[in-house]
Amino acid sequence: MWTRRRLYSTATATISQKSRYKPVIGLEVHVQLNTLTKLFSRCPTSEAPPNRRVLPFDMATPGILPKLNRQCVHRALKMARILNCYVPEWSRFDRKHYFYADMPAGYQITQNERPIAKDGVFGFWVFDEHLEKAYWKEVQILQLQLEQDSGKTIHLTESDETGPPKSLIDYNRAGCALIEIVTSPCFETAIEAIRFVQTLRLLLIHHNLCDGELHKGHMRVDANVSLSKDHIKGTRTEIKNMNSIRTIHTAINFEIARQFEILSANGQVINETRAADSMGRTVPMRDKEVETDYRFMIEPNLPKLVIKEEWRRQADEELEKEGKADFEWLRDVIGFDARSAVHIAEEPELLTFVKRCVRHKDSTVTADEILYWMRELKIIMQRSKVNYPPQRYSGRELGRFTEFFYSDFFAKQFTTLISCQHRLTRLRLLELLRLYATGEYVEDVLEFIEANSFWRITSPEKIDEFVEKSMKKDAKLAEKVRNGHAKSFNRMRNLIVDSSEKCIELEDVETAMRRFLDRK
Structure with missing residues (x-):
């Protein structure tokens, strides 16, 4: 066939x-x-x-x-x-x-x-x-x-009854x-x-x-x-x-x-x-x-x-007034690659969301970063069974939050998170994207991060404390880790990350665990 x-x-x-x-x-x-x-x-x-x-x-x-x-x-x-x-x-x-x-x-x-x-x-x-x-x-x-x-x-x-x-x-x-x-x-x-x-x-x-x-x-x-x-x-x-x-x-x-x-x-x-x-x-x-x-x-x-x-002049004046097409603006002004610019311009709801993101982004956020995190956001929303791109709210009632306000609000939180990506762990950033994309929180994301101390932990001393505490708490698993069991090592690493509220990067935990094992 x-x-x-x-x-x-x-x-x-x-x-x-x-x-x-x-x-x-x-x-x-x-x-x-x-x-x-x-x-x-x-x-x-x-x-x-x-x-x-x-x-x-x-x-x-x-x-x-x-x-x-x-x-x-x-x-x-x-x-x-x-x-x-x-x-x-x-x-x-x-x-x-x-x-x-x-x-x-x-x-x-x-x-x-x-x-x-x-x-x-x-x-x-x-x-x-x-x-x-x-x-x-x-x-x-x-x-x-x-x-x-x-x-x-x-x-x-197909013929019918009449002929x-x-x-x-x-x-x-x-x-x-x-x-x-x-x-x-x-x-x-x-x-x-x-x-x-x-x-x-x-x-x-x-x-x-x-x-x-x-x-x-x-x-x-x-x-x-x-x-x-x-x-x-x-x-x-x-x-x-x-x-x-x-x-x-x-x-x-x-x-x-x-x-x-x-x-x-x-x-x-x-x-x-x-x-x-x-x-x-x-x-x-x-x-x-x-x-x-x-x-x-x-x-x-x-x-x-x-x-x-005068007809020629009128045509030229209108074209100048209308300016660049959306895909040209995304490509030439904002910095999107040609393929992404055309793809976004062909999808009205996606274009609306991207325009809102561009309006709220600061100078440190690049077009490539917006594209990268939009791909991650799409995966998150599809797994959460939420419509992508985020144009309308489909979860619990938000009362005074209208559809436009919510989608604009989310675009602002989305770009804020991107600008903070180097101060957050990848897992924490993804989790925050999920929470806001599904409408579980409607407060400003920076205030939410500050209130819950979600900033990335980079101090080796603090990371060592999380490692030592987890190793002592689960002695049986720690023993398997000392004996070189790879799956146990990964399991312990994940437990330590969870205990830190996903505020420590996986690589930092692995480094600290090896440092801990070498001392023992």
């Missing part, structure tokens, strides 16, 4: 054997703009039951003319700035003819030869658990074009504004491709250009994949309409492995369009041996789109 894990491992193993073959990958990312109305009609874009967000123009009713949505142009200019694209003085719209049931007019209004932006360069960090260190990658953006979306076709795979299988069409999406981002074929791995999409998604969400939910179709990715050998271009295949990071990663790896197996057997890769199934395997959709003639023509009902200088 095929699983995603098996698909990935098979593809990875095959790629590692591919000798002189080099993957060549290009992406086309379709971004659905989050404007209130569609690209050429005043129809709302809000969610609704099927076919409730449709106006006459969206259904290609004769005599209804398009009217360009100014907000779509504004968002396109902001995106062009983010991708460092050149914006010409004017662009135009074209008709791209093809006949699908979900395209009522029989053509799509898009931009072909004169897109709104082109020739961009976009840089991002590439990271993975299998890479020793992250590296910087720059991608050439060939063009950025405004276009209409099509409707959504739902295929009913054979059917396909249903929801036209709510028809006419919504898309921006298609076309990259050069400069990606060499699936990891590079998904890091590009991840980074782009976070930027688009931050700058309020797209809602960024891939599973809802807000971003749909096509990948062109081929294998070149000795600088000779291979035959490319296109993987259409991928709507999750996981699917993009798995499908590209699968396609590279599939093509390599064909070429290794002296076969020929067919120029075709493929889709990714639920397991991430690519399956044929249609061949592309015959180049499709889309019969492009200039859209006669729309004039040239002349870009005004």
